[in-house]
Structures are given as C-alpha cells and as structure tokens.
Amino acid sequence: MRSAPLLFLLFGAAFGYLLSRAGATDYDAYAGLFLFRDLQLLYVIGGAVVVGLVGIALIERRPPAALFGGGPLDLSRKPLQRGLFTGAVLFGIGWGLAGACPGTALAMLGQGKLTAGVTVAGILAGTWLYGFIQDVRSGRSGTPDTTTSSAPPA
C-alpha cells in the first residue's frame, strides 16, 4: 500500500466528515472542554479510545494483512522521545488558544472557517521550524540524509 491518492483522499474526507459530525470542528466545544463546562470532546476521545482498545486487542491476537495491498498493519507505538511531554504541553497551549488541532483545523477550513486557515498556516510554520532546527543540529544543509530519527514509519 504505497500512495493510492484517491483512496487516501477519500479516507481523509471520511475522517474530516466524522470530526465535524462529532462536534470537533465547533470552536465552542474546545472552550467548553477546557472550562470544564462541556465535556463533548472528552466523550469523543474517550469513546474512540475505548473502541480502539477493544479493536486493537482483537487485532493483536491474529493480525490480518491489510485489505488493500496485503501488507502488515502498523501497530507501532510512538517512542518516548526526548522532549515529548514539553512538546505535548506546547501543543496543548496552542490547541487551547486556537480551538483546533492539525486535523480539525483543516476540516474547519473546508467549512469556510478562515480563522482555521490562519491556524493551519501557523501549524505549517511551526512544523517547518522544528525541521529546520533539526537540520541545524545535525549539520544538514539541503541535502537529503537517511539518518534515522524518531519520526514515524513512512
């Protein structure tokens, strides 16, 4: 399963649609969540995790091959990398201020929320800055390098 543009475009659209239906593209939901007045999104994440826990546990018993392409399923856990918690808190601060995250911001943009577009631009900038700093620290200079990183599998 390499790129399959149309398939993943459809999956992305499906997820964006579900995020919207679940209320994750409503700014008020984030204010409500972190003010402890409206736990809608907590139920969304909590519900998703419970379903996921059961599903993953079942899959792990005898992992099937992927329906498209027949490759292995990615059951990898993200590493406990240096700076993880700090990064998570920084993410959280941005998340709370923007009322959006990487996925919902794009879905919101599709709805016409231009404010989310500004957030998306900021996410791109922040992402780029991280990569730029990594290059500086490892002495890269515009030349692709196959140095291993704790980045996810391609």
Add this chain to the structure above:
Amino acid sequence: MHPDAIWPGLVGGLAIGLYSLVQLIVTGRALGCSTGYGNLCGLVSRTAYFHQGPYEDTLNWRFWFTLGLPIGGLLAVVLHGDGFVATFSLGPLYDAVMPQGTVGKSAVLFAAGGLIGFGARMAGGCTSGHSIVGMALRAPSSLLASVGFFVGGTMAVQALFRLTAAPV
C-alpha cells in the same frame, strides 16, 4: 449549547474509534494528522528534514489524507449545515476573549498554530496519533502525550478566559 446538527459525544467517539480501526485494517496505516504537515513543508521547502524518513516520498499516503480532511469538513456542512460559509469568527466564546481586530486575532491564531505544529513534532504526534490511536495501542508515550495535551489546553483556556475577565 451545541447546534442540533452534531452527534452526542459517545456516538462521535464510537464512529471515530471505528474509523481508525477501519483505516488500519483496510490500508495498514495508523491514523495521524500532524506528520502530513511535514509533507506539505517538503512540497514548498528544500529543508532536508522534510525530504527524508517519513517525508522522503512527499506525495505519500499522508499527503493525500491531509488534503482529504477539508473536503470532509465541506461535505459535513453541505449535507447537515448551512453549506460553505466563509467566516472569521471563532464562535461566541472565543470571540469574546480573543483580540477583536483581524490582525490581532490572526497573530494569536498563527502563534497558536506554531505551538501546535512545533509541539506535535516534539511529541511525535497530535491528538489523533497519540490520543486516539496511541492510547488504543496502550502506548505509554501516548498516554503521557495526551496528559500533556490536556494540561496545556486547560492552562491556556483558563488563563485566556480568566485574564480577559470574561464571565467563566
């Protein structure tokens, strides 16, 4: 408080949880929304970091998934809402406490986005990859990241609403 057009939280959670399992079983790929921004960076910049590892093939699955997200949002408002409505509002709650002018509001949103993007890379993922998928995989990193996400979000919103003396 919510428009009638959305599902109850647990229903939305069930749907999203099922979705992540479906994506995994059908494609073999784990749900995630932040790494794809690195693909977009690789598209417009020659910064080496975005041309190696998971970004070596810029137009990989994540690129297309990321592009699909806004289409999903559009579909939702066309089918269930008022269609595509261009707005610079953040909803009544945020609008009351954020800068009123376009420039000020944009500055805060851009900076917040910067924290989201940078923080996600530091943490190795966002709420999709860590909180939805990672916790389902029982990954300690994802539990830790999720705690961090919520700590940060709570601090930011509590400060934002209290410091602006909005009725909380």
